[in-house]
Amino acid sequence: RPPVVTIMGHVDHGKTRLLDAIRVTDVVKGEAGGITQHIGAYQVHHPVEGGVRELTFIDTPGHEAFTAMRARGAKVTDIAVLVVAADDGVKPQTIEALNHAQAADVPIVVAVNKVDKPGADPAKVRGQLTEYGLVAEEYGGTTMFVDVSAKAGTGLEELLDAILLTTDAALELLEDASVNAQGVAIEARLDKGRGAVATVLVQRGTLRTGDIVVAGSEWGRVRALIGDTGAQIKEAPPSLPVEVLGFNGTPEAGDRVAVVESEARAREITDYRERQKRDRLAARGAGSGAGRSLAEMMRELKEGAGRKEFPLVVKGDVQGSVEAIVGSLEKVGNDEVRARVLQSGVGAITESDVTLAQASGAVVVGFNVRAHKEAREAAERAGVEIRYYNIIYNLMDDVKDAMSGLLAPTLRETMLGNAQILEIFNVSKVGKIAGCRVTDGTIERGANVRLIRDGVVVHEGKLSQLKRFKDDAKEVVAGQECGMSFESYQDMRAGDVIECYRVEEIKRTL
């Protein structure tokens, strides 16, 4: 089947214009003079030796939509074209796009755009991307770089060639016409005249009018199929984008589409999915969703679920610390498991980071940065764990613990204060009470304590009572006197120092 291509890259590097330019040059439609419509994807025909081949382009450029789709469990894109403007070079979003494509394991072709511009330096782009593991074929690597100008329309044929070559080398896209059609809804909307309209990319089988289809929690009988030229077609083979009319409700982009044998079966499936959706919503507080927590990952590791990689998205306040973290993360691990940093960068945690984490089951780590409100909400919805650190050591420790499957509820001690025992009282029925003065900080009821005598810890335990005069006290601050007794310990003495601390589990999320 034809490859499905997504165009990605930095803003203003010409993604949209390139999509337009490729579409305009399409041999078949160009000849037919067909009017094109935007339905979320289009297909072009490219003459090759021995015939014509098709390529399908997703009409919404950028990695956000790509990863959002992936987060919903849909793998639509077969190959990514990374657009880099030759006059501007590699930019932050270029790298972000690259990370997203690599996290999805899709092969990449680089289109070096705007080569018509006076300041264009295509060689520099090749050099810059080498640093990120994309080495041009002409430099001995395996990535195809093609110089194009979306404006002048040059290099487009070569780009299509490169996409096909890369696809053929990396993927086996077999067309399987014998099965019931399956695919993905890439766009959907409610049309005033036509009802629910979903653009579907068939991935296996052939979709025909009259078929009963299920998409997410919607279903319908295909009333009509409309291609990207606006013409009605009878059947849609794999990778041909078509608008499907006849759904009872509007599916969501990313919903998987499948043909089923009967209306009864369609109802059964959609009812089940409805229920699942409700259950998921209900369980959200419990941290369900596609993203996983460190504890969950650890459990999977323990259960030997065969997880080899420990995916992370790392954001930090300055380049130096991000590099240090990524460098250290890359070093941890053994034969069975290793950390994989899907994306790293400077700045706040964004929605795009969260979507990537969700799509790849990763944890997001913020070092001296926080998540945007939208990102926080998205993480909550998707059940993606965001962890904040300000000490690299703690971060590394947690990751290492989780990786070795040893992440006990991570306990951390916070010192509350110290007190000195002035005198011991014997109280009938209660036992021994230590009369103390708080020397610094505070002593809190129920807190953990250590009894230190001559610099040696002689007892560790909990406070059973804390009193100010005759009354129970919640806390006693520095300078005040109080009475204390200990759970199952009586042998305290005047002069002992009482160290009071709290043991907490580390915050798992914000």
Ligand code: GDP
């Ligand atoms: P996008 O944000 O990546 O989708 O970028 P656009 O496709 O909107 O292009 C950004 C700007 O660059 C627009 O003004 C385009 O006309 C211009 N542009 C795109 N491709 C080329 C090109 O090949 N050559 C020149 N000179 N300008 C281009």
